[in-house]
Amino acid sequence: MNYQEAKEKFISTWGSLGSLWGINKAMAQIQALLFISTKPLSMEDIMEELKISRGNTSMNLRQLMDWGIVTKEIIPGERKEFFSTEKDVQELARVVAKERSRREIKPVIKVLKEVSSIKDDGSKQTKELIKQTKALHELTDTMDVMINKVVNQNQNWLTKSLLKLFK
Amino acid sequence: MNYQEAKEKFISTWGSLGSLWGINKAMAQIQALLFISTKPLSMEDIMEELKISRGNTSMNLRQLMDWGIVTKEIIPGERKEFFSTEKDVQELARVVAKERSRREIKPVIKVLKEVSSIKDDGSKQTKELIKQTKALHELTDTMDVMINKVVNQNQNWLTKSLLKLFK
DNA sequence: ATAAACTTTCAATAATTACTGAAAGTTTAA
DNA sequence: TTAAACTTTCAGTAATTATTGAAAGTTTAT
Known part of the structure; x- marks a missing residue:
């Protein structure tokens, strides 16, 4: 080639x-x-x-x-x-993660929070909706925070320590 | 609501x-x-x-x-x-991450590896292509490995320890 | 074996999304 | 101030992607 x-x-x-x-x-x-x-x-x-x-x-x-x-x-x-x-891939990743979080993930987290906060009328279906959207809210929120933390670390920490950490 | x-x-x-x-x-x-x-x-x-x-x-x-x-x-x-x-959000995340990695990320990593391995003909532009695609290859690979490791951890580890770790 | 109850397939169509090119807009040099 | 050199905008069109619905296929009960 x-x-x-x-x-x-x-x-x-x-x-x-x-x-x-x-x-x-x-x-x-x-x-x-x-x-x-x-x-x-x-x-x-x-x-x-x-x-x-x-x-x-x-x-x-x-x-x-x-x-x-x-x-x-x-x-x-x-x-x-x-x-x-931007020529630095780390910085590129940081910007992309931040923008996607702001544009797409954050709005969804907001909706999940709203939906999971409706009043429990005691019905089975309402309980299920609350339970499931709450779980989704927690997961999405955790992921969002995590991704942003990760890409905000400096280069060495990301490529060396982190990879080692998850080995 | x-x-x-x-x-x-x-x-x-x-x-x-x-x-x-x-x-x-x-x-x-x-x-x-x-x-x-x-x-x-x-x-x-x-x-x-x-x-x-x-x-x-x-x-x-x-x-x-x-x-x-x-x-x-x-x-x-x-x-x-x-x-x-699947009702468990952790398991859901695990499956989605695995599938996306397999369907989309892995093929790209393969191309990046190929492209970054072309023979260095000494020209400035070839050097730049190799340098940049190599950096992208490393980043993408690291991210891919990391995401898969993260979602493969058990529930407690993911939501508790990991979040704490990045605080 | 037959037919009812159901699912899958796929060509046609609709909806969405991306792209073009020319007109309108802006900046700069003289 | 003018006009050349350039960029932006956007209505129209093209390309892509999703959806329908009816025919073909499959399974099950009798």
């Missing part, structure tokens, strides 16, 4: 993985492209490499910036805007 | 959360319905409650069974088939 093949394979795989971390294909591919680029890229560069339209590129870049994963770079003497992504 | 409202809110929220754990809306809603039901439900029951077609119900029940989350119950004297879901 040569450079070009490896690059394409990485971008397409990372793109289809988008769903796993909650973003769409183009967004994931742009991030992947920037992630392995040796320099910031312009919108033209991105459109060209990924064969996507200007509008699509613009919208997805904006979303990546909203997530805090991509930043606009001003290059002296250049009229165009250039973009680059 | 009364029982019916709480039930509907739970099912619809859990359904729209489907994407977070990688399954579709109907599938998540069927699981949610079974999760708070006090007894196994027939296909008719599910169709009726969720207002979905027979075909849809059949296909999604089959998928839930493939995941190992839902089981067919044979009730003596009944001609219909009845379905119930």
